Amino acid sequence: MSDSSRDTAAGAGWGTAERGDYRRLMPHKVEKLSWLSPKTLWAARNGVLASWFGDPTGRTRGRWVAQRAAAGAPADKVIRRDGPDRFSFLVVGDTGEGDDSQYAVVPGLLKVGRGTDFAVIASDVIYPVGSADDYHTKFFRPYQDYRAPIYAIPGNHDWYEDLGAFMRVFCDDAPPLAPEPAPRPLTRAWLRSLLWHRPRPTDGQHLQKASKLRSSAEQQAVQPGPYWAIDAGPVRIVGIDTGLLGTLDAEQGAWLREVSEGPRPKILITGSPLYVDGEHHPCPIEGGGTVDDIVRAPEHRYVAAIGGDIHNYQRYPVQVDGRTVQYVVSGGGGAFMHATHTIPRVGIAGVTERDFRCYPLRGDSLAFYSALYGRRLRLRRFFALTEAEATAVVSERLGIPPTRAPGGPVRVTRRMRLLASLLGAGGRPDRTSRFRLPVRKLYTRLFSPGSATYSPPFFKQFLRLDVTPEAIRLRCHAATGNRAQEVDPPVEDEVIIPLV
Structure with a gap:
């Protein structure tokens, strides 16, 4: 196994290492996304508008869920994968910028992911606004050689165009929602509707052609909606949609409580991590309670909660009523890197520096x-x-x-x-x-x-989880953009999560 960043500076990607082969996977012309561009900031305005004039995400999500139910999606939103009680899957978060840092993850992901049963994208499949026109170079092309299904939960950027493209790609080519009645003039909703960003009428004309890059039978996956659960082997994987502002609507909250019942061990996948940067963010649910209340309840048997949104890796093993719940941040799948050196000395929920793990290491981040x-x-x-x-x-x-x-x-x-x-x-x-x-x-x-930088090291990462009836082995693999880490993706963190 190759050195990791915890072993040597070369393992972190520093030095005069040979650049990897990931660039041959990229399109000839790559748009360099600039978040300082007024055009990009204006297109991504819906999050600010939702915080000022009220968040319509819950209502829109409810309409998508109702549409999928009318089309025959299972009422409990559970995907049942029949198969052996031993399986493996990948988790990769915040992927879709479509530049060097996203494609640098792909060679190692394909190598480590060989033989896995499926993958999950945890938040922000597509930047900057979830446009259907971006799925070709930011989803179908980079993952065309991953020979298993890919499921996803949306992040706030996927919601900037009301989730239309996400639903077309992951939810059986769901048709657009019917227009809603215009709000009453001079209300907050009316002001919001005047400024609200919507997709172009021509958006996604080439989506069907792009989807042929992942058209083989073993790659197909259909989700019941933007939130779902997967029953596979001995565990249930629960994916929730935290929308534009990192919250759950009442309808999804009621579903989460219901789908969390029972003794089957569970893993939560969320777009808003519950522990991050040395702080606790329990994620409120409309009408009362929080997502973390549900995770911490012993009768629900959650063993891990994995969140995207923050573009690095962090792990907090929190003791809850005599058991350990692994709270993980895994958002280093392709977008720009959020700093880890700004994380203060960890001392939260009984987790100390001795227990805490992050990637990149704070020194490398600085x-x-x-x-x-x-x-x-x-x-x-x-x-x-x-x-x-x-x-x-x-x-x-x-x-x-x-x-x-x-x-x-x-x-x-x-x-x-x-x-x-x-x-x-x-x-x-x-x-x-x-x-x-x-x-x-x-x-x-x-x-x-x-x-965003366009030369290594990139300090990207993804997870592989191997599940047996007895335990889950979770490993964080690094992707630096250098050839050495492509050939043998180093393990930056590993933990065994007991199920019995």
Whole structure:
């Protein structure tokens, strides 16, 4: 097995490694998505409009579910996969930017995914707005050689065009919803409808042709709707749709409570992770309660909750009533990288730094962002931090031993401490906090999507889960964009989840 980032800097993708072969999979011309473009920001306005004028996602989702029920989808929304009690599947989150960082994941995913029974995309299948015209290069082309079904739950970006393209691709070519009656003038709903982004009338004309790239019988999958459950082997996998604002409508909440009943072990797949960046986000349900209330209830027997949306990997093994629930973030499937060096020293729900895992490692994340700011601000010499220096200064700020042993002694200088503070390492405020560059919350909302790079290392990842009646083995595999990690995708984290 090849070195991981926890073993060596080369395992993380640093150095003069040979670039991988992923580029031969890419189309000749690739659109470089810029989230700083006014055109892109205007097209992706629906999330802001929903937060200002009310979120219509729950009502629209209810109409999609009713349409699928009328078309014969199972009322309980459970996909029953008959087969052996031992099986494997992949989870890959936040995939569809269609550039180097997405395609760099594909060779390793195909290799590790050989023999798996299906895959799940956990949030944001397509960027920037879930357009049907983008499915060719951002879904069908990259995964054309994965020889098993792919299921998906939508993320907020898939909802920016009211989920129409997602439903066509994953839900048996669902026809468009009938127009709703116009809202009363001068109401919040009326103001929202005036500004609401909708798909172009010509969107998706070539979708049928694109779908032929994944047209073999073993690749076919039909979902009962945007949320669903899969019964496979000894477990039930429950996928929920958290819409534009990371919440559940009352109808889906009632379904989730019902489908969570029974002694069968369960895994939740959600677009909004419940533990992330050292914080708890239980995910509210309209009418009362939270998703995490359901996960934590011992009678429901959830053993893991895996969320996308945040573009890195994190794992929190939380003790709940004498059992361990693995809360996982897995959103490193192709989009720009969210920083991990801004995660403060972990101490939440009984989980400490000793228990917590993340990828990329915080030091690698800081080195990545220091190089990025050096390029963007044309101050490369000032921002220059080697991976060893970044690892050392993060270790000092958090008061933890370095995850990866440095190649030699590293002296932490005042410049390194200043850079770490400016870039928010450890999330710890200090005297320079008012001068901190946008990396965490503001950067996530605006600047971080502009941090896409087109040369390794990319610090992407995906999961493989192997299920037996006794246990689930969950492994996080890295994709750096370098050939060494394509040939033998390193394991960045591994945990055995007992079922009995």
